[in-house]
Amino acid sequence: MLTKLRAMQSSTQMIVAMFVGFGVGLFFGESVGWLSNIGTSVILLMQMTVLPFILVSLIGGIGKLKRTTASLIFSRAGVIMLLLWLMGLVLVALMPLSFPFVETASFFSTSIVEPTTPIDYFKLYIPANPFESMAAGYVPAMVVFSIAMGLALIGMEGENKRLIITFMHTCSEIFAKITQALVRVLPIGIFAMSASAAGTMGVDEFASMQVYLISYFVLCLLLTFWLLPWIIASLTPVTYTQALRIAKSSVVTAFATGNIFIVIPVIVDECKQIMREHESLSDDAETLIEILVPIAFTFPNIGKLTVILFVLFAGWFNGTPVDISDLPSLSISGLLSLFGSVYVAIPFMLDLLHLPQDLFQLFVMSGFITGKFNSIAAVMYLFALTLLTVSQFEQRLKLRPPQLLKLSIGVVVGVALTLVVSRVGMGMLIHSPDVTSGVIANMQVADKVPTTVKKQFPILGKTPSAPIANVQTIRQRGVLKVGYIPSNVPFSYYNNAAQLVGFDSAMASKLAEDLGVKVEFIPFHKDHLAESLKAGFFDIAMSGLAMDINQMDELSYVDPVLKLNLAIATKDHKVNSFKRKQSILALQNTTIAYVEHSDIIEEAKANYPNLTFVKIDGYKTFFRQKADNYDAVVISAEAGSAWTLFFPGYGIALLESKVQYPVAYAVAQDNQSLLNYVNNWQKLRKVDGHQQRLYNYWMLGQGATEDTPRWSIIRDVLHWVE
CATH class of the missing domain: 3.40.190.10 (Periplasmic binding protein-like II)
Structure with missing residues (x-):
């Protein structure tokens, strides 16, 4: 069995590892959650050669070019490459429009108010200190530095240049061999992450992954079989049918193997053949094709750019969709970071947008399925780039208004139709999660203190008043009277059992328990709070009260609670x-x-x-x-x-x-005894953690739902474990 596994192609091993991991996760459930540590370790190992590889490969690859070749490529192919990149980035930015609308809600999270470190765009893009850029993982700055060194090498002559380029290519081979060795253990990482995810991820999360996979497949298929061939047919002598025909074998091979490199010779030959058929291939154009395809392969292709869609999906999945204003920064940073490995680019982009790094595991798990699709988009991109550049070189590029109008209509209609169909289709497949109101509506106050809740508001001038009660009086009568505001979620509100609950209701019950008395809740209107306290309708108001400077001369606030x-x-x-x-x-x-x-x-x-x-x-x-x-x-x-x-x-x-x-609690202005007691009591309950536990429960929702073990065969079918 082990021999058969070793004999498989690496991509096949990874697919097998992924499905076996899913099976193990479903069988053992949460008990295999620890395997995520192994998966993370393998991915970190895969990343260790990426930044050095970007450095040496770009310097060596650009530096070995001749001036004329470099000028031709950067002036003609470079412009076309930039335009194709722009189209790809715009299309990726539009794809979230196909994501279904899902109503979600959650308890407050402290993470949304934590200060975020502003992005230093100068350090991100300008390698003032290249060593700092490498150490800090600023991939765009590293790419800029590497390209600058490569361009400088073009203008050099002599033995020193040859030695440097030889050294760079030797280093590239070293890093490539290290990566090839690490790829052998990558199936172990895929297995570990798949097992951990299947064992711990909820059903809703699995369902949400469908959104990314479907939209990604649609994006790659749209690029491969419509947009790129349509651009070729609109602007070059090659027809749409011919574009698909010449790319057929390369697309099939790239999809089956997930490897673009092996089809480069085929792309070169097919491009030559189709241009000969249209009598558009001079000797110089033939040389251009032979040079252009391998060099274009070293730059990010449009298939690679499609992985930026995962970052947009991660924002949707996390409930914090990427803002439109962040798209330019994400696109430029993503493009430059993709000069290296996606295993560095994706964590970098997630961090750039302050999205959880844990989501990267979802990308890795799906990478060997999505990788086959972005490979076919990459192959068609190389065909498009080569044919457009050669047509421009041979002055056969059609840039007249009729062709441009035809191109625009085809692109707009194809993209619009795809987005609409995808949105409607996924809207039928993906549904909003269960209504979350049941969680907060069923929360209860834990402290069991004899409680009376009045729902009738006291009326000034009609309801009998009472003397202001100090701590001793409260203890003597055996009741703490607490004012509350109804429907003041999450401080005081009625749950499904018609019980008064909430953060301040729980705090009031604890205060009454510590005083050794019962608790009675009386409703009030905030506009009449000072008068109600002075009339003795209740002893203390506890209901998420914002401290109001206009009322400070009419009542007394205790120290701020929150x-x-x-x-x-x-x-x-x-x-x-x-x-x-x-x-x-x-x-x-x-x-x-x-x-x-x-x-x-x-x-x-x-x-x-x-x-x-x-x-x-x-x-x-x-x-x-x-x-x-x-x-x-x-x-x-x-x-x-x-x-x-x-x-x-x-x-x-x-x-x-x-x-x-x-926010604070309020007592009558003259009730110094109760004010002092509550201030000291509150300090005690902060120190012993009781107030924090109530905050975690009522504000953050911790413990609001019962944590049940993830469904697994070993527990729910075989009943081998509890």
Whole structure:
């Protein structure tokens, strides 16, 4: 059996390893999750020769060219190559339009407010210190440095140049041999990552991978069998049918082996033959073909550029789609990084967009399926580049308006039709995950303290008032009266069992437990908070209260309980419009609702005169609106994330300035006894971790769902393990 495996082609071994890994993962489940460490180790080994290989191969490859050849290639083929790259990058950028719309929502995550390191574009692209660029993994800067050295070598003569080029080619061979040796262990890495993913990845995640695979296959097939042949047929003497005919054997071979290098001689011969048929092959043109194809092979091809689609998919998969403004930077950085290996380029691009590096494993697992498709796109790209360049050299390139119109119509119609069909097709296959509102609607307060919840609001002048109760009085009567705001998710709200729950409800229960008393919850309107406390309707207000400077002379706030992040909640398709000041200023006929933060709203009115601000009674007024009276609402990111669990059609946009504000509990102004007690109690509960546990549960959703083991044959079919 082992002998048969060794006799297989490396690509076949990898495919076998992937499917065997899936089988092992499904059989053993989560118990093989540790295998991801082996997979990561193998990939890191594969990356170790990439940066040095870029350096020596580009310097040696460009440096050995003659001046005339280099001038011809960079002036004529270079322009065509850039145009084909541009077309490929634009098409990749458009493919996410085919991704199905999936409503998702999640609890607040601290990662969205963590400061991100700004990209230093000077270091990214300019190799002021090439050694620093290599050490920091700035692939684009390394490519620029290598090309500069290669161009400088072209202008040199003598023995020293020959020695340098020989050294560079020797190093290239060394790195190639190391890579070939490491490829032998790559199936082990593929097996390990496939087993780990199959054992730990949920069904929804597997379903989402279909989006990437389908869109990637469609992209490569569109390039191979429509766009590139259509460009050849529109601009050169070669017809569409002839373009497909001459590429047929090379495309089939590249797909079967996943290897482009072995079909280079075939591409050269086929290009010569088809140009002879059209009497467009002089001796110089024949030489150009022989030189151009091998050199073009060393540059990123359009098939290689298609892997950038994975980064766009990763953003969609992660729930943070790549913003349009980030596409130019991603495209340029991706193009330059793809001068090397995709195993360096993809992690680099994920890091550039602050996407989880764990997603790289999904790319590696699918790489040996997608690799066959990008190989056929690469082969057709080499045909297109060669035929277009030779036609231009022979002055047979058709650039008149009729041909350009024909080209434009074919490209636009083909791309539009492909995107529409893909979007509709995947929309039928991929469905939104189960509604997440059931998670937050079934959360419960853990502390079992005798509790009474009143739903009738006390009315000033009608409801009997009571003296302000200090700590001793509260203990004597045996009840802590706590004011709450109904439907104030996630601080105080009713769950599916009609129980009052939430972060502050849980904190209030713990406070009552530590006082040794029962707890009674009384609802209140925030506008009447100070009067309600003074009237003794309740002892303390605990319901996500933003500290209001206008009320500080009427009541007393305890020390801040939390710092929340100000945000905007709006419909999913409008979220990006509220992320940057410039885009907010461009909005017209937009109404923003708010519940609190009057001081911040006054400042916003001055900064954004194009917006209309309207105060509402509560957040449920916004989220449950039926007439779309409000386009967005000012809310904390923590509370907004919780509301989106009930209404997954909404999303959260953090303000560009990252504004924070404190929330605190409030007591009557003269209740110094309770103020001191709660301040000291809160310090204790912060130190012992109780408050943090409640924050993790109610804000971050940790423990909100029961973690069940991933389905596996060994557990759920054979019942060998519990």
